[in-house]
Amino acid sequence: MGTKNRPGKFDCYTAAEPDEPMFVLLGRDPLAGALVRLWCVARDGTDEIAQINEAQACANDLISWATKKKGKQEVLASWSRLQTAMANALDEWIISNDPDIEKRQEALKRMAGRQFEVAPEITTVGTKTDN
DSSP, X not given: OOOSSSOOTTOHHHHOOTTOOOOOOOTTSTTHHHHHHHHHHHHTTSSOHHHXXXXXXXXXXXXXXXXXXXXXXXXXXXXXXXXXXXXXXXXXXXXXXXSOXXXXXXXXXXXXXXXXXXXXXXXXXXXXXXX
């Protein structure tokens, strides 16, 4: 895994082309580990095995860092909101792009049933002092 002081083998700053857009996730972001894990899942099946393995290790370190700094409950609550946001984004795409009216109506119903709130089971996981 790379850090500011010790860039990793797949350091984006070194590999980036001039003027290439980048987005950096920091350990203090409670979503960072989940987003890196999501990236790994999306890349599964490619020939980028070493890069995926490094990213998995990075995701674990990001999760540990955020949990230590923010607390287990805040990290899990962020993941719950991410899950809802991803499901809504997928349904929004279906509503906008699928020619099948029934699929669009089903997506609308699913979205209406979702809320951007922490699920009750998440709120009882731990406290800010849990690591």
